[in-house]
Amino acid sequence: MRKELGTFILLVVLCVVLAILNPSFLASANLQNLARLIGIYGIFSIGLGLVIITGGIDLSVGSVFALLGVLLSIFLVEWHLPAAAAILLVVGITTFLGVINGFLITKVKIQPFIVTLCGLLFYRGLARFTAGDETKGFGAAAGFETLQSLATGSVFGVPTPFIILILISVVAWVVLHRSIFGRYLFAVGRNEMAAHYSGINSDFTVAGAYILCSFLASIAGILLSFYTNSISPSSHGNFYELYGIAAAVLGGCSLRGGEGSIIGILIGTALLQVLQNLVNLLGIPSSLNFAVMGAVILIGVLADQLLRQRQAARVTK
């Protein structure tokens, strides 16, 4: 928890400052939208966090969003599949992409960066081709309104994606911090050799992380598709993997592997969304959007590093 404290303080300070500078930050419509986005982004950021804890990376998430959005629209709007069948298909296909990633990384032994970079390019191309490079959408969502409301609706004023995130976070927390599999994830990420000598099947563990990452991406991707309600295959989901990676890193995951926590990833996700919100509310030119985020992530990581160096110095003294 101490590790996440810095990011958490930064988040609180940012919220307070923002609320003072522009009180409409606290308007319920703004907070609701913020929570909805945190919900969607948080779900796939957790998946990326798991992969990063094994010392890997998944760059293909954004392109997968485009592909699954296109497929979802085709299944529902063009083929008129039942909502449950369409969801099952999309989740199944996307999760299978994680199986492919896991296979290529652990059995064929190609570096995760390369495997998923190829995925980033390949799935984007596939999405554009499948859609005929045309924007797909759900229109008025006739026949699957309930499904759409998972992304756009609220329960007692709390946006459903946020509720889904909370449920997933609880499960993910148990898996990562309390289960055997979670312990293995950290062990393999810290020292794969020692894990191997302790009888851990590290291939299975690493592949598991990629499969979970893709599964969570499928859920986040479905919510995102309904949230935007239209999927332009060449731009839908662009850079989203980087938001996930940034959230995980801000939340204390080390790209070297073996470090990270669910709470940290959630705080990281929230911080990024509040920053986005800040750019909008303070009237900062939206072209500066990425520059602001880049700067804050850099400052956050720098501060963390300084803090850790000071701690280390205190220990050796």
Place this chain on the structure above:
Amino acid sequence: MNQPILEMQKISKRFPGVVALDAVDLQVFPSEVVALAGENGAGKSTLMKILGGVYQPDGGAILIDNQAAAIRSVSDAQANGIGFVHQELNVFDNLSVAENVFLGREPRSFGFLINRPKLNADAEIYLKRLGLNVSTKTPLRQLSIAQQQMVEIAKALSLNARILIMDEPTSSLTLTETGSLLEVIKDLREQGVSIIYISHRLGEIKEIADRVVVLRDGKNAGVLPRGEISHDTIVKMMVGRDINRDYKPPTVVDKTPLIEVRDLRTQRYTNQAISFTVRKGEILGFAGLVGAGRSEAAQAIFGVDAPIAGTVSLDGKTIKIASPRDAINSGIYLIPEDRRNCGLILDVPVRENITLPALSKYSSIGLVNNAAECKISREMCEKLNVKTASIESKAGNLSGGNQQKVVLAKWLSLNPKLLIFDEPTRGIDVGAKAEIYQLMRALAESGVAIVMISSDMEEILGESDRVAVMHEGAITGILERIEASEEAIMQLAVGHHQPVLN
């Protein structure tokens, strides 16, 4: 041969806890091949690293051409005409032969471009001298190990080396390659280069050495001139110290074999098959020189590097071991040599390290039961007397001896049948050493079969009930306790007897 070109006088070197070299002398004359012999840890490599500028001596002087020379770095050594061909080659396999020879000293044109024609022509001169018949433009990765080694020698010669140190140059060469290397060494001697030759292979020493300098326990043990070099004279000089034997024989002697390894072939030594049995309750020592293939055999049995052939049977039943998990499930555990990388996850708490191989034992429905985990970790730490602030301390913060006990704790909380200790007390202080020996004996008494790989002769003779000796991937002999003497072991370890092939 009147004036020595190199004189090392009373060289001493201490490392924390050990005196590696104690007033060692070494002389080298022009055009001479001096072989440096000694057991593991006798100080050969340390002495050479001091000459090569890798280490600084704590005492003594180095004279080159009768002038005191200060060798404070590798480049100082090079400037004094000392070339070093390490056992592990320092080559860049993505660069060409010529680029490797002149790395960092490339001839230039216009001050910043590499003058390739000159680079290749200059390299050619040295290749010719060594009789190496390859193009200077060949990438190193296309050369055999023996040829890459020649490139290293060429590099040393291009630095005007007059004294060439070769550390175990033949350890990964084939027989014919070894033959040609020895010819090259003889040619170099004709050309006026002096060579300091370190090898565990006494046959080679006999063939090329003009003189043998033997070290023992960091001291000079003697010098043999050309005429007196023989297997027996060298081995006698290498050993011949009093070994403090505190051997306690087992109280129960059970002769039934518990583990039987048959015709095991490892990936490192593909054409050597090893067979041995370990009896219930015995400590079988594995002696041999570094690189004899003992660790490889252990890793094959534990499933880390699956063996190419062979069977392992436990209680008469053949078991299949394809991964460490299979071995663990059969009750075969390894305490690896590389404790810090293979034995432990250093930046994880002691508790998590102890329970890692058997987490499911402390879990239900896939969730770890923290209380059960803490309980077993505390019990094991208490039982093995692990000195740690708490079971939540990171394993990396413990001393070497306590880290080793944590590795042991990983396995003792389970149900061991065969425990393989690979260099169990390396880097461990005397007190913890004694505790580990006691534990080993107590385990054997409780019916566990123990294999102890050790390069420490004192440990082998003091703890083993029987001693298997390996040389170049083969078991050259298995000695009963009464036959096991330092000399008998060394004779087998240097391959004096033909390998016993089953």
